[in-house]
Amino acid sequence: MSHNLPFEKPVVELQNKIDELKNFTQEKDINLESEIKHLEERLQDLESQVYDELSPWERVQIARHSERPTPLDYIDYLFTDFLELHGDRLYGDDEAIISGIARYKGRPVTVIGQQRGRNTKENIRRNFGSPHPEGYRKALRLMKQADKFGRPIICFIDTKGAFPGKAAEERGISEAIARNLVEMAALRVPTIAIVIGEGGSGGALGLGVCNHMYMLENATYSVISPEGAATILWNDASQAQQAAETMRITTPDLNAFGIIDGVIPEVRGGAHYNIEKQAAYIDQTLESSLNELLGFSSEELRNQRFEKYNQIGKIDM
Amino acid sequence: MLLSAIAHEGDRFCEKEVSILFKDLFSKKRKYATIPSERTQPTKMNDGVMTKCPNCKTIMYSRELKKYLSLCSECGHHFRMTADERIESTIDAGTFREMDVGLLSGNPLDFPEYEEKLTRDQEKTGLNEAVVTGEGKIDDYPVVLGVMDSRFRMGSMGTVVGEKISRAMLQAEKTNTPLILFSASGGARMQEGVLSLMQMAKTSVALERLNEAKIPFISIMTHPTTGGVSASFASLGDYNFAEPGALIGFAGRKVIEQTIREELPEDFQTAEFLLQHGQLDRVVHRSEMKATLVQILKIHGWSQEEGDKNESQSSI
Numbered sequence: 240m241s242h243n244l245p246f247e248k249p250v251v252e253l254q255n256k257i258d259e260l261k262n263f264t265q266e267k268d269i270n271l272e273s274e275i276k277h278l279e280e281r282l283q284d285l286e287s288q289v290y291d292e293l294s295p296w297e298r299v300q301i302a303r304h305s306e307r308p309t310p311l312d313y314i315d316y317l318f319t320d321f322l323e324l325h326g327d328r329l330y331g332d333d334e335a336i337i338s339g340i341a342r343y344k345g346r347p348v349t350v351i352g353q354q355r356g357r358n359t360k361e362n363i364r365r366n367f368g369s370p371h372p373e374g375y376r377k378a379l380r381l382m383k384q385a386d387k388f389g390r391p392i393i394c395f396i397d398t399k400g401a402f403p404g405k406a407a408e409e410r411g412i413s414e415a416i417a418r419n420l421v422e423m424a425a426l427r428v429p430t431i432a433i434v435i436g437e438g439g440s441g442g443a444l445g446l447g448v449c450n451h452m453y454m455l456e457n458a459t460y461s462v463i464s465p466e467g468a469a470t471i472l473w474n475d476a477s478q479a480q481q482a483a484e485t486m487r488i489t490t491p492d493l494n495a496f497g498i499i500d501g502v503i504p505e506v507r508g509g510a511h512y513n514i515e516k517q518a519a520y521i522d523q524t525l526e527s528s529l530n531e532l533l534g535f536s537s538e539e540l541r542n543q544r545f546e547k548y549n550q551i552g553k554i555d556m
Numbered sequence: 557m558l559l560s561a562i563a564h565e566g567d568r569f570c571e572k573e574v575s576i577l578f579k580d581l582f583s584k585k586r587k588y589a590t591i592p593s594e595r596t597q598p599t600k601m602n603d604g605v606m607t608k609c610p611n612c613k614t615i616m617y618s619r620e621l622k623k624y625l626s627l628c629s630e631c632g633h634h635f636r637m638t639a640d641e642r643i644e645s646t647i648d649a650g651t652f653r654e655m656d657v658g659l660l661s662g663n664p665l666d667f668p669e670y671e672e673k674l675t676r677d678q679e680k681t682g683l684n685e686a687v688v689t690g691e692g693k694i695d696d697y698p699v700v701l702g703v704m705d706s707r708f709r710m711g712s713m714g715t716v717v718g719e720k721i722s723r724a725m726l727q728a729e730k731t732n733t734p735l736i737l738f739s740a741s742g743g744a745r746m747q748e749g750v751l752s753l754m755q756m757a758k759t760s761v762a763l764e765r766l767n768e769a770k771i772p773f774i775s776i777m778t779h780p781t782t783g784g785v786s787a788s789f790a791s792l793g794d795y796n797f798a799e800p801g802a803l804i805g806f807a808g809r810k811v812i813e814q815t816i817r818e819e820l821p822e823d824f825q826t827a828e829f830l831l832q833h834g835q836l837d838r839v840v841h842r843s844e845m846k847a848t849l850v851q852i853l854k855i856h857g858w859s860q861e862e863g864d865k866n867e868s869q870s871s872i
């Protein structure tokens with residue numbers, strides 16, 4: 240990987256040292272096997288130390304990694320016959336959200352996701368994955384199409400949030416998100432959402448009212464970015480690390496709050512280390528989730544969503 | 557107080573107990589409470605004998621201001637109203653029965669100083685939370701009403717606000733009664749983190765029920781209606797109204813200016829701006845609010861006696 244995170248430094252250094260020794264062994268024909276073996280054992284320990292108990296801030300960094308796999312990366316592994324469909328039929332096509340029809344294990348489905356660019360040029364085109372109203376309206380258009388033809392809907396969530404811009408406000412970003420929430424509640428087909436990176440506030444929720452919600456182990460889901468929270472709380476965006484701890488935005492907390500239906504394990508160090516393997520982990524969860532939901536009638540699906548969100552954060556009536 | 561306790565297990569919430577975010581202060585029998593007398597105390601928003609209009613700078617007696625719907629006598633500037641003032645100016649005298657008075661916020665994130673802030677706002681406003689909900693009548697038409705109060709934690713939507721609004725929606729559905737919500741909110745409640753965000757989902761699944769039942773929902777956005785409240789139920793009325801000059805928007809003005817590096821027009825995110833951009837049905841002056849509501853209730857043909865549609869309407 241070309242880009243390592245600061246907290247990974249000890250692992251990377253040790254790995255480099257092992258690589259050097261291996262090269263040295265080959266070139267000079269000296270046997271350093273026992274040293275190498277010893278170092279590799281140490282590397283394993285070190286990796287567990289670094290990766291097994293990630294702090295919220297470390298997870299935030301992994302979730303934001305520039306090489307973090309995007310919906311389009313996973314679609315290649317999870318689906319066949321993906322056909323991207325564009326436009327909200329009202330104003331434009333927002334490339335911060337991709338959507339289309341595909342097959343999942345042979346079954347027709349609709350796939351929607353917030354899509355960052357995978358390089359600077361693409362990022363500009365995709366507005367760094369921060370949608371305008373058109374993105375949410377395109378998503379809704381295709382959800383209604385899925386509803387009409389009885390296709391399950393799978394949403395991938397990865398956004399810092401809806402775009403805070405003048406045009407977005409003029410064209411009703413509030414209404415676009417709000418409408419999706421209610422319309423998604425009403426859908427008669429199974430809906431599954433997976434937070435694969437950053438689940439940023441209302442912009443994430445705009446694709447996230449669903450029957451089952453999962454998060455990748457290092458994904459985040461929050462009402463405000465750690466930087467935003469730090470600014471409001473301490474008037475200091477540089478305290479984002481502290482805010483990430485305080486705001487409880489990582490999978491253990493989300494799971495405990497009963498907001499998600501499960502955590503999808505990640506490849507050690509983060510999904511970007513092995514996209515194919517990560518896709519296989521997602522596949523497992525997706526398959527069992529979909530199988531379960533396919534046993535529900537359309538009315539049961541709607542009721543399940545109601546009960547699920549109605550009970551979040553309360554007990555007594 | 558029966559403020560809920562969140563138990564810990566190591567650093568993680570116990571799954572069972574995490575759901576105890578608040579509890580009814582009162583027993584189950586007391587589903588409704590009439591509005592307590594201390595709740596009808598005059599607002600403390602414009603403390604003092606005199607109030608200066610921020611728009612035209614006219615100085616007037618605070619008491620006079622309150623008498624005229626908190627409207628500036630000179631320029632008609634709409635001052636903020638407390639929830640109680642709003643209820644009094646909207647609902648027929650003596651008909652309001654408050655619901656869910658005893659729902660109190662816990663501190664689900666163990667957020668530093670959150671309880672203290674809640675207590676301070678409770679003392680300051682005489683309210684338990686940032687929204688008052690209940691049933692009452694408008695010109696004899698039964699309605700379910702929710703009024704947010706921006707003095708309480710800036711009207712932000714935490715679990716209790718979401719729960720009360722959601723319950724109001726379900727009550728409207730159950731009793732087949734139109735729903736009227738006056739929004740005033742700075743958005744999400746930071747101290748409740750993602751649980752605050754989930755209130756957008758919670759109110760939305762309830763609103764979907766209301767839609768399915770074809771019960772009218774009138775949303776009135778008052779100053780300010782922003783963030784998560786703007787991006788959920790407030791924007792989804794069958795009728796979307798706003799008071800003149802109200803700030804309504806998703807993202808904060810400063811954030812937008814920093815993002816697009818462009819100065820925004822002065823009327824950006826005002827009610828008038830939204831009307832111009834097709835996001836509102838009408839901007840309604842406070843002095844015409846009640847008449848407008850009555851007009852809609854009449855058109856929908858809800859009977860003035862029962863919480864039900866009358867014959868002529870349902871036979872169409």
Ligand SMILES: [Zn+2]
Binds near residue numbers: 609613631633
């Ligand atoms: Zn004035």
